Amino acid sequence: MVVWLRKKTMKKMLYLFFSLLFVLSGCSQNEEKYINSGNAKTDLKDYNGAITDFTKVIESDPKFVEAYFNRGIAKILLGQKHSGCLDLSKAGDLGLVAADEAIKKYCK
Numbered sequence: 273m274v275v276w277l278r279k280k281t282m283k284k285m286l287y288l289f290f291s292l293l294f295v296l297s298g299c300s301q302n303e304e305k306y307i308n309s310g311n312a313k314t315d316l317k318d319y320n321g322a323i324t325d326f327t328k329v330i331e332s333d334p335k336f337v338e339a340y341f342n343r344g345i346a347k348i349l350l351g352q353k354h355s356g357c358l359d360l361s362k363a364g365d366l367g368l369v370a371a372d373e374a375i376k377k378y379c380k
Contacts, residue, residue, distance in 0.1 A: 302332065303329045303332055303333055303336060303339075306325040306326070306328045306329045306332075306339075307325070307326070307329055307336075307338060307339060307342070309325045310322040310323075310324075310325030310326045310329070310339075310342055310343075310346070311342065313325060314342065314345070314346050314349070317349075319346045319347070319349050319350040320350065322342070322343075322346040323343055323346050323347060323350070326339045326340075326342050326343035326346065327339075327343065330343070335366060337363050337366040337367065337368045337371075338363075338368075340359045340360070340362045340363040340366065340368075340371075341359070341360060341363040341368055341370065341371055341374070343356075343359045344356040344357065344358070344359030344360035344362075344363060344371075344374070345360075345374065345378075347359060348360075348378050353378070353379070356378070356379075357375060357378065357379035360374050360375050360378070360379065361375065361379075
């Protein structure tokens with residue numbers, strides 16, 4: 273009986289582990305989808321759409337540095353310099369070296 277309970281418990285734990293892994297990998301794919309979509313919209317000069325996509329990534333993962341950087345550039349291209357520079361600054365705070373160069377170029 274004890275062995276059966278252990279096997280049953282082990283199966284439940286494995287099921288929970290793989291379920292959690294599936295959920296986490298889905299979040300990563302979702303973030304990747306929105307980053308790619310935002311980049312494509314930026315290329316098409318749909319800056320509002322790009323900002324929306326990058327914001328979704330940031331809401332999902334507030335430390336996703338690329339989303340802050342890309343959203344900052346999109347805001348600057350849309351004429352929202354102050355807000356864009358804040359996003360670039362956040363990207364720099366999170367460790368993105370390229371953000372410092374962009375700040376020098378766009379925010380002075």
